[in-house]
Amino acid sequence: MIGVGKAKQYANVLDRPIGKGKQEVSLSAFAFLFSELVQYNQIQVDNIAELERRLEDAGYAVGARVLELLCHREKGNRREIRLLGILSFIHSTVWKVLFGKVADSLEKGTEHEDEYMISEKELLVNRFISIPKDMGAFNCGAFVAGIVRGVLDNAGFPAVVTAHFVPVDGQHRPRTTILIKFAEEVLQREARLG
């Protein structure tokens, strides 16, 4: 019985239960690690678009794994098949686990049917980062966009995800918006499901 006497020894390491682990990580430690990730990629590329793509790919790997883990832990291995379902899963559960809070807002795009936006006043990964003027519209939030793309892709909702700065009146720092553009097949499937 678990909890009585000494802990139960598992013969096979794969049988051990996946513990929840420590919920908190030092923000400074993460900030330094992320800063090093950006610097490492920066010295290997020639232009900004390539850097953004690399950060996104790094995030994609995280997203794929986070989806598997959270489906097992939080949702009891149930699969999301509806668009709004997977979006609110990302907006609340994924954000809560990764950044300690739910995202600020989830909106549907007004111009196009296939666009959705997750907004955040300031992404955790961007907290200590000041983009130099000569880098233009580059956003380290591309890493988070990659995470979202990884989750969506592996859940069966292929999409193009990008991160943008959106200036806000009255505030010096712009807001960050993760723009999700779903593939055609996702919308068709959604329409078929009613």
Added chain:
Amino acid sequence: MAAIYSLYIINKSGGLIFYKDYGSAGRMDTNDSLRLASLWHSMHAISQQLSPISGCFGIELLQADTFDLHCFQSLTGTKFFVVCEPGTPHMENLLKHIYELYTDYVLKNPFYEMEMPIRCELFDISLAQAVQKERVSLLGR
């Protein structure tokens, strides 16, 4: 009335990496500020040798007729010093706070090259807030 005249940050080799002035008194052009920074760096190093007390880390406070100079040296040799009106209180705490802002918004910035001049927007913003808060609290006395 600005009780703080200017703020300097010098790297471990004595080069000026950040300079901001807040008052009309003691305003300097670029060359003069660079000269002052390397002058202070050398004086700080010499004072370590001259000190009659062993284990001295260098000058922390210099008091003159028209100004005070408070200096804070981090363990890595980066020096933060502020030139202010004589008798301004709480400068050591302000310097420690600025050091914290430096570690946050400059050192965690992937686009900042070590020992180079600081050009970080977030550092400027939070520094301005810190100095403003200090100014307000000084006026309140």
